[in-house]
Amino acid sequence: MKVSQRAQEVPASATIAVTSRAQELKAQGVDVVGFGAGAPDFDTPDYIKDAAIASLKAGQTKYTPAAGIPPLRAAIAEKLRKENGLDYSPDQIIVNIGGKHSVYEAMQAVLDPGDEVIMSTPYWVTYPETIKLAGATAKIIQTDKSTGYKITPAQLRKAITAKTAMLLINSPNNPGGFTYTPKELKALAEVLAGTNVCVLSDEIYEKLIYGDTEFVSFASLSEDAFNRTLTLNGFSKTFSMTGWRLGYTAGPLDVIKAMGRLQSHMTSNAVTFGQYAAIAALGAPAAEAIESMRKEFERRGQYMTERLNGMDGVECCEATGAFYCFPDVSSHYGRSINGAKITGSMDFAKALLDQANVALVPGLPFGCDNNVRLSFACSLEQITKGLDRLKEWLSQ
Numbered sequence: 001m002k003v004s005q006r007a008q009e010v011p012a013s014a015t016i017a018v019t020s021r022a023q024e025l026k027a028q029g030v031d032v033v034g035f036g037a038g039a040p041d042f043d044t045p046d047y048i049k050d051a052a053i054a055s056l057k058a059g060q061t062k063y064t065p066a067a068g069i070p071p072l073r074a075a076i077a078e079k080l081r082k083e084n085g086l087d088y089s090p091d092q093i094i095v096n097i098g099g100k101h102s103v104y105e106a107m108q109a110v111l112d113p114g115d116e117v118i119m120s121t122p123y124w125v126t127y128p129e130t131i132k133l134a135g136a137t138a139k140i141i142q143t144d145k146s147t148g149y150k151i152t153p154a155q156l157r158k159a160i161t162a163k164t165a166m167l168l169i170n171s172p173n174n175p176g177g178f179t180y181t182p183k184e185l186k187a188l189a190e191v192l193a194g195t196n197v198c199v200l201s202d203e204i205y206e207k208l209i210y211g212d213t214e215f216v217s218f219a220s221l222s223e224d225a226f227n228r229t230l231t232l233n234g235f236s237k238t239f240s241m242t243g244w245r246l247g248y249t250a251g252p253l254d255v256i257k258a259m260g261r262l263q264s265h266m267t268s269n270a271v272t273f274g275q276y277a278a279i280a281a282l283g284a285p286a287a288e289a290i291e292s293m294r295k296e297f298e299r300r301g302q303y304m305t306e307r308l309n310g311m312d313g314v315e316c317c318e319a320t321g322a323f324y325c326f327p328d329v330s331s332h333y334g335r336s337i338n339g340a341k342i343t344g345s346m347d348f349a350k351a352l353l354d355q356a357n358v359a360l361v362p363g364l365p366f367g368c369d370n371n372v373r374l375s376f377a378c379s380l381e382q383i384t385k386g387l388d389r390l391k392e393w394l395s396q
């Protein structure tokens, strides 16, 4: 059967591909250490599961309004007001089927063919594809370790053209594990003043920050920033709910309404009992549940960063957010390890998996071929084992 041009042009997610390959090897009995995970390794807290079960038992099993049930939209508005200093009314909020869907739908609602979207390396693999699917073009700012992989106001100013419709910001960042400081974000927001550029601020890792890192929502930086920003967030990472498929977008009423119209034809509402569970998730036990997970990630992230920086030819910035280390391993490129020629991150990841049974994600699909991504969403024991293997492999 014919496959559309559009679908042919979209590659499968590279992160999912590595995880699948590692799972395949595990199923064959190979002792693989997987650093590919994009999901917390904790279970969803019981108080959230209990709320889903109660809502099912109470018969919450039918369609809801496409944009989500009013009490959930109100609970999200309250969360954004209290925690993020953002004053959205519930009708400025739409509940989507995961943050990935929020990104897709926001782009469909805002972008036209010919529009340019500014984003920077390293980027989440889904962004370029969703931009393409909206008929727009990604304008990619290349970053490196010298600025901690963050873009500067000068770089942003230079990238803006008459065609620029959107700036994508993802802080804390996947795959970079870095977080923009409030001051850095403010400087970027100032560059946008007087332009027509909207901002899609992907804040899905907001609660996973470490050390003295401060999180600030882009839309809270100024009134101007508020008016030009779509704030994207979800339940996957904060509450360890990746399988529940719950994300949300908040922003100007006309865009949120447009997203609602699209959603009413594409998917309709997010799963009904999941929405009731999401109200519970945002309730009183949230802070404690999140903090215990955050602390554990912090411990692992520090350990992983230290160990990586202790390896020959590996340079890793401090992980200030999310659950990823993104070391530069390019000084090993050009070498042969056990007969495998390492020319870039793809060869690096493949040879490491084949020879040492360690799965990590090559940086190339994130726009940074010098780097590889290691997730610390796995036990400290697995991290130690995997890093011992990596160190040993690199020394060959």
Ligand code: PMP
Pocket (backbone or CB within 6 Å): 038, 097, 098, 099, 100, 101, 124, 170, 173, 174, 202, 204, 234, 235, 236, 242, 245, 246, 247
């Ligand atoms: N944004 C970023 C930067 C992500 O890493 C992810 C998950 N990998 C998402 C959004 C979407 O997550 P979900 O669809 O599970 O809500």
